[in-house]
Amino acid sequence: MEQLKCIGCGAALQPEDETKPGFIPASGMNKEDAICKRCYRLKHYNEVMDLDVDSGDFMAMLNALYETDGLIVKVLDVFDFNGSIIPSFNRIVGDKKVLAVINKIDLLPKSVNRNRVVHRAKHMLSEAGIKAVDTVVISARKNEGIDMLVRKMSEMADGQDVYVVGTTNVGKSTLINKLIENTTGDKEVITTSKFPGTTLDLIDIPLGPDSFIFDTPGVVVKSQMAHYVHKDSLKFITPVKEIKSKGFQLNAGQTLFISNLARVDFTEGERNSFNVYASDKVNIHRTKLENADEFYEKHYNGLLAPPEIDRPYLSEDYSEFEFSADSDSDLSISGLAFVSIGAGAKIRVRVPKGVDVVLRPTIFKG
Ligand code: GDP
Known part of the structure; x- marks a missing residue:
């Protein structure tokens, strides 16, 4: 059979691999004047x-x-x-x-x-x-x-x-x-x-x-959450308007889940306020630290979704960070949330392996 070529770039059209030149969804293959997805996006968007x-x-x-x-x-x-x-x-x-x-x-x-x-x-x-x-x-x-x-x-x-x-x-x-x-x-x-x-x-x-x-x-x-979430689901974690904070008064021994993509364990310190700045479509749940593993296994694609994810990253393939907030600080979880935390808290943060988390002096207070 004759090899069909994209009329935009000349690449051989193929419906198999989206990351290779000439990709076109199978339904478009036999249309007249077919162009590959890359050329289509260039032309129209x-x-x-x-x-x-x-x-x-x-x-x-x-x-x-x-x-x-x-x-x-x-x-x-x-x-x-x-x-x-x-x-x-x-x-x-x-x-x-x-x-x-x-x-x-x-x-x-x-x-x-x-x-x-x-x-x-x-x-x-x-x-x-x-x-x-x-x-x-x-x-x-x-x-x-x-x-x-x-x-x-x-x-x-x-x-x-x-x-x-x-x-x-x-x-x-x-x-x-x-x-x-x-x-x-x-x-x-x-x-x-x-x-x-x-x-x-x-x-x-x-x-x-x-x-x-x-x-x-x-x-x-790989340091972006976008890497772990289906493209169609990105809209749930990407905020579209001014982010409002959701406040939680926590005691040591409690955990906050920020959707199914991050978990913040409050490991040591006096009762403290945690303010989460994230898209309003992100679900945030508080649980006891001792129950957190079980909670995640049970709810990662239920209560804690959206976004949809391929695997329970926080129980299978994760990175962990420990921080001690000496002054009022913001935890920045790449592409998902800021969490502002009062001085004195020790925390442990779990995210999909590769995602960056840093603690910095706060920009939200004072
Ligand atoms: P690209 O992948 O870098 O080309 O990013 P896009 O232009 O597709 O934008 C990614 C997401 O961020 C989309 O949901 C956009 O609507 C949103 N976005 C882009 N610019 C802004 C902005 O200035 N403010 C806000 N709130 N959202 C933006």
């Missing part, structure tokens, strides 16, 4: 496909970016700073300038001081060895700070191209669509191209007479 950090394509992207001149715009999710870091990021940067963009600021309560947020982002970037020349705080969804971002991008790029990079779910597509609206007003001028020497797609948006903004593939990293 201005969206480049995400890449797994372990894939060869990811290495190809790193190498191609390294060879390129231009400004790097690194998008960070205020709700998931740790999961926003692309591994080997410094390989991309070389001696290029980096502009850090803190997205989704609309999620934090208005009372949170923005300087503290910027300070935390800078601290985290410098821990990862990344030097950002400047930092802009935005909400791509609410169109906040986009003008300022475009201005800084033009200034810093100084006629060179701009590459927007980020891990999956940080809001890169939402931002790219805002940039298209704000910089061109005319969608017809948007074109797509490929990283030189790779099959990886880019979307280019004119920035000035000779320079472009390029959207690069998002990177899926």
